[in-house]
Each structure stands twice: as C-alpha cells, then as structure tokens.
Amino acid sequence: MNLQPVRGMRDLVGQDALIQEFIEGNFRRIFASFGYAPLYTPAVENFDLFKIKGSVGEAIKEEIYYFKDKGERELALRFEFTASLARVAATTQLKMPFKRYQIGEVYRYDRPQAKRYRAFTQADIDILGVGGLEAEIEIMQVIKSCFESLKLKPKVIFNSRKLLQEVLGKFALGKEIEAMRILDKMDKVEKKEVKLMLEEKGIDSRVIELIEKNSFEEIQKFLDKETQGTKEIKDFINLLKENELDFVEFDARLARGFEYYTGIVFEIKLDNGPSVGGGGRFDKLISTYGGQETPAVGVGLGVSRIFDYLKENGFMVGNQGLYLFGMNVNSTKLFKIANILRKENIFVEIDLNKKNLSKNIEFAQKKGYKFVGIIGENELKANTITIKNIENGEQENISLKEIEKIKSRVNW
RNA sequence: GUGGGCGUAGCUCAACUGGUUAGAGUGUCGGGUUGUGGCCCCGAAGGUUGAGGGUUCAAGUCCCUUCGCUCACCCCA
Numbered sequence: 001m002n003l004q005p006v007r008g009m010r011d012l013v014g015q016d017a018l019i020q021e022f023i024e025g026n027f028r029r030i031f032a033s034f035g036y037a038p039l040y041t042p043a044v045e046n047f048d049l050f051k052i053k054g055s056v057g058e059a060i061k062e063e064i065y066y067f068k069d070k071g072e073r074e075l076a077l078r079f080e081f082t083a084s085l086a087r088v089a090a091t092t093q094l095k096m097p098f099k100r101y102q103i104g105e106v107y108r109y110d111r112p113q114a115k116r117y118r119a120f121t122q123a124d125i126d127i128l129g130v131g132g133l134e135a136e137i138e139i140m141q142v143i144k145s146c147f148e149s150l151k152l153k154p155k156v157i158f159n160s161r162k163l164l165q166e167v168l169g170k171f172a173l174g175k176e177i178e179a180m181r182i183l184d185k186m187d188k189v190e191k192k193e194v195k196l197m198l199e200e201k202g203i204d205s206r207v208i209e210l211i212e213k214n215s216f217e218e219i220q221k222f223l224d225k226e227t228q229g230t231k232e233i234k235d236f237i238n239l240l241k242e243n244e245l246d247f248v249e250f251d252a253r254l255a256r257g258f259e260y261y262t263g264i265v266f267e268i269k270l271d272n273g274p275s276v277g278g279g280g281r282f283d284k285l286i287s288t289y290g291g292q293e294t295p296a297v298g299v300g301l302g303v304s305r306i307f308d309y310l311k312e313n314g315f316m317v318g319n320q321g322l323y324l325f326g327m328n329v330n331s332t333k334l335f336k337i338a339n340i341l342r343k344e345n346i347f348v349e350i351d352l353n354k355k356n357l358s359k360n361i362e363f364a365q366k367k368g369y370k371f372v373g374i375i376g377e378n379e380l381k382a383n384t385i386t387i388k389n390i391e392n393g394e395q396e397n398i399s400l401k402e403i404e405k406i407k408s409r410v411n412w
Numbered sequence: 413g414u415g416g417g418c419g420u421a422g423c424u425c426a427a428c429u430g431g432u433u434a435g436a437g438u439g440u441c442g443g444g445u446u447g448u449g450g451c452c453c454c455g456a457a458g459g460u461u462g463a464g465g466g467u468u469c470a471a472g473u474c475c476c477u478u479c480g481c482u483c484a485c486c487c488c489a
Contacts, residue, residue: 002463004480013422062413063487080489110487111413112480122489181487257488268489275489302489327447361449376447390449 008110008118015368018317019310020121023303024103026149027123031101034142036125039100041084043107047074049083049289065107065118077107081124082260082285082298089128090291096129103303115274115308126298128286133236135297136264136281140245143268143277143299150310154276157251158236158266161280163229164255167219171207172198179203180255183211187253214252236264260285268301270309277301316368321347322387322410323364327357327376337375337385337400344403346410348373365390371410 005011012020028038050060065077078084081102089098103123110116125142127135140156147154165176172179182197191208198205210222216237220230233250240248248266256265256278263281270276279299287293322341326334331354338348349369351360357374364372374386379397387409388395398405 002479004462007480106489108488111485112482113484114482116488120489277489300489305489356446358446358449363449365450372449374447378447386447388448393449395448 006118008112008116010117010119015316016307016311018319018368019315020303020307022317023150023306023310024121024123027103027146027301027303028101030142030145030149031123031125033145034099034125034138036099036101036142039085039088039102041078041081041088041102043078043105044075045078045084045087047076049087050076050079062109064109066109079106079108080258080300081106081122082126082258082282082300085124085126085128085298086286086289086291086296089286089294089296090289094128096294097135098128099125101125115305117304120302120304121307123301123303124298126296128294128296130297131283131295133232133239133264135295136236137239137243137245139279139297139299140240140248141243143301144245144247146301147268150306150315152270152306152309154247155269156248156266157254157269158248158264159251159254160229160232160236160264161261162232162263163219163227166223166227166229167210168207170222172201172203175201175203177259179207181257183207183253184255186212211252216250216252219252232263256280258282260288264297266299268299270306273309274305275302276305276309318370319349319368321349321369322371322373323349323351323360323367323369324373324375324385325351325355325357325360327374329375329377329380333380334375337373340400341373341403341406344407346407361388361390 047061047066050064051058064079067075069075081104085100085102088094101124104121105119106122107119110118112118123146125139127138143154143156164180168176168179178201179198182194182201182203185197186194186208191212194208195205198207210218216230216233223230237250240246254265254267256267260282261280262283265280266278267275268277277300279297281295281297283295284293286296324334324338324341331352334350338350341348351363355363361372370389370391372388372390374388376386379385382397382399383401384397384399385406386395386397387406389409396409398409400406
C-alpha cells in the first residue's frame with residue numbers, strides 16, 4: 001500500500017500545523033478588522049467556470065485537476081478563488097461594496113518543485129463595487145498588516161495593464177499578451193534570448209530597451225501624452241505617498257499571468273524568493289459570467305509560500321497558556337482546577353499521565369509552553385497554584401482566587 | 413507535459429569494489445534520581461533499505477518498471 005501523501009501534497013504535523021494556523025489566524029483576524037466577511041465555496045466546480053476565463057480555454061485542463069464524475073459531468077478542482085467569487089457575484093444580489101475573504105486549499109496540476117505544490121493554501125480578499133483606486137490602496141494596507149503580523153517586510157511591485165496595453169500596442173499590436181509573457185522573463189533569461197523569443201512571435205524587440213529601463217518617466221516620454229495608463233499610475237503613486245505605503249513600487253516589467261486583469265496589477269515578494277502573493281483589478285470578469293459589470297480588485301496571499309519562508313527562517317510558534325500538573329495529587333482535583341481556569345479564558349492542558357515533576361517540566365518545555373502550573377499538597381491545602389515561567393525559572397505562588405493575577409502571568 | 417539528480421529507523425546520516433542477524437547520533441517510549449527542568453544513568457521499541465519485478469550462489473549496492481522528492485523548462489502562490 002502506498003502510504004505517501006499524493007504527489008505534490010503534504011501533511012502538516014505538530015509545529016508545522018501550528019505555524020500554518022498561526023498564519024491563517026492572523027490573516028483572518030486582520031481581514032475581519034478591515035470589514036471583510038468570510039465566503040465559502042466548494043473546492044469542486046464545474047469545469048465551464050474555469051474554461052470561460054480568457055483565451056486559455058480548454059488548454060487550462062493541462063494545468064488543473066480536471067475529471068468527470070460518475071454522471072459524466074465535467075468538473076475541476078478550484079485552482080484559485082476568483083472564479084468562484086465571480087460566480088457568486090454574478091448569481092446573487094450582493095450589497096455593494098462587497099468585501100469578502102476566503103482562506104483555503106487550491107489545487108494545480110503542476111509538476112511539483114520546492115515551493116510549488118499541487119495543493120496549497122491561499123488567502124484571498126476582494127473588493128467588489130469600488131471603481132476608484134481607494135480599493136487598491138486598502139488592499140495594500142491589508143497586505144501591510146498581514147505581513148507585519150508575521151514580522152515580515154514585503155516588497156510589492158505594481159504595474160498597470162492599461163499602461164502595458166498602450167506601450168506594447170506600439171510594438172506588438174494584437175499580441176500584447178504574448179509580449180507580456182515573454183517580457184516577464186527578463187530577470188531570468190538573457191536579453192538576447194528574450195529578443196529572439198519576441199522576434200519569433202513577430203514582435204518588435206525594441207520594446208526591450210524601453211521596458212528594461214524600468215522607468216515610469218521614460219514610458220511617459222515614449223507615449224508623449226497623458227493616457228489612461230499613465231494617469232492611473234500617477235494617481236496611484238500619489239495615493240501611495242499620501243498613505244505612506246512606501247513598500248509599494250512601480251515596476252514596468254510586471255505583467256502577471258491571469259488574463260482577466262484590467263487595471264493595476266501587483267505582486268508581493270519577500271527578499272529574493274518567489275512571489276508570495278499577487279493580484280490586481282478585474283473590472284470585466286463578473287460580467288463575463290453573466291453578471292452586471294462590477295468593478296473588482298483583489299489579492300491572493302500565498303499562505304503555503306509564506307509558511308515555507310517562515311520555516312526556513314526558523315520561526316516557531318509557542319504554546320499559549322498553561323501546562324498544569326500535580327505532584328501526588330488526585331486527578332479529579334486537577335481537572336477541577338483546570339476547568340476553573342478555562343472558564344476565565346486561560347488555555348490549560350493537564351498532565352494525564354501523572355508524570356513526575358522534572359519529566360513534566362521537560363515535557364512542557366519541549367511542547368513550547370512558557371508557563372507551567374504546579375499543584376502539590378501544599379497548594380491544595382492553601383488553595384493556591386504555583387506558576388513557573390520555564391524560560392527564566394521565576395515562579396510564584398498565587399491564590400486560586402486571584403484569577404486576574406494568574407491571567408496576567410500566563411497571557412503574553 | 414520535457415529533461416537531469418535522489419529515495420536506508422520520526423529526523424540527519426553510515427554500511428569498502430554486490431558477501432554473515434542493515435549500524436550510529438538525535439528523537440520517541442519506559443525506568444532511576446525528584447517540591448523544581450532542559451544534565452546524567454539504565455532499558456525498550458522502531459527498517460519487508462519507497463514499492464514491484466529481474467540478474468546472481470548472494471542485492472541497500474547492478475538492471476527494468478512504478479511511486480515520491482528535488483533541479484531546470486513550462487506555468488505560477
């Protein structure tokens with residue numbers, strides 16, 4: 001029997017699971033604090049939902065989990081959340097602006113590599129019904145909060161699909177998207193090869209000279225007048241400055257894969273690693289599913305990528321609360337004391353194995369607890385608990401009536 | 413999907429050119445000490461060497477298939 005997880009998928013055990021939950025928990029809390037509400041959609045969708053998206057069409061079958069069920073229905077596992085959101089938006093009356101978040105696993109039939117999985121967690125937020133750049137700005141603020149909560153400093157690079165269309169249209173009329181894809185490789189492949197690839201497609205390769213300068217000023221000079229794209233970038237840059245979002249920078253080379261983007265697009269990076277998230281504006285997508293034309297902006301945060309980054313940097317999640325054990329004490333007494341503390345919202349795990357004191361402290365320490373509670377005969381008599389900080393060895397004896405004092409010691 | 417590298421206890425690795433019951437460290441479990449730990453001492457469990465087939469007197473070691481990991485391409489979080 002094959003007991004390995006399915007190709008490209010993984011179990012998260014112990015500390016790994018805690019880290020994953022830590023990230024998700026932080027994000028959930030932050031999303032809610034900005035007024036985003038949760039949305040749940042099934043992991044399985046009709047294949048048509050994904051086929052609709054842009055010119056990729058049937059070809060997307062190669063990159064996703066596609067299958068037929070016993071009723072010969074063509075189905076697919078979601079490979080992102082946006083299509084499902086668009087389905088909901090197109091088929092239900094939503095109060096606008098509608099802001100939702102969704103955290104869950106998505107699936108892609110890629111060939112696995114480090115940091116590339118077939119099942120990975122993504123955390124998405126989207127704003128429907130806001131046409132102005134305020135939506136993009138709020139998304140940047142959420143991104144900032146999310147990464148700050150993990151003590152990480154992201155870089156966000158952005159561009160405008162409108163601007164790209166305008167610029168590329170002058171070099172590759174009708175082939176803008178192909179040109180974008182190729183230009184996207186500029187930091188990976190040698191210039192000569194990029195040039196060759198462009199020429200193969202019949203695209204004027206002089207576009208490289210302009211894009212590689214990566215300068216908004218140069219692009220403005222090139223276009224020689226204000227356009228929708230240049231205005232969008234200018235306005236966005238101003239708003240970023242006003243709102244002190246200095247981790248967000250223009251990058252002329254950024255294109256992004258999905259074809260449904262219509263305005264600002266952006267990507268999130270940590271150091272020099274792979275992208276840990278990205279998104280943009282997609283004002284036309286909902287109407288392609290038969291809904292009203294609805295402006296929309298969103299971001300997908302790559303929880304699994306962020307997870308890997310934290311792990312590589314030795315991140316650990318401690319165990320909140322208290323590990324409680326007794327010394328020759330009746331277990332029922334322990335259960336009772338634990339329940340009193342839990343009623344006060346203190347997390348309490350108790351020793352179910354009646355281990356001895358040193359083994360218990362060792363256990364708590366290995367499990368990542370910072371505090372242990374000790375109940376011995378002395379404590380029982382005095383109706384107290386001994387709380388020990390196992391990081392610095394300090395301990396004190398506190399009356400069980402002084403709940404607030406216990407709380408203040410244990411919550412950190 | 414194309415092309416390389418790799419799979420030995422939970423983890424990190426060892427086992428000369430194929431040669432006895434596949435070892436170690438760490439971790440896990442149990443015990444000793446014990447109203448104060450991460451040290452120490454004793455003991456145990458844990459591997460059909462990823463799986464299946466083949467060559468051979470003999471395979472962890474060679475060959476084929478398959479599963480998984482990994483690197484590049486593709487694509488992307």
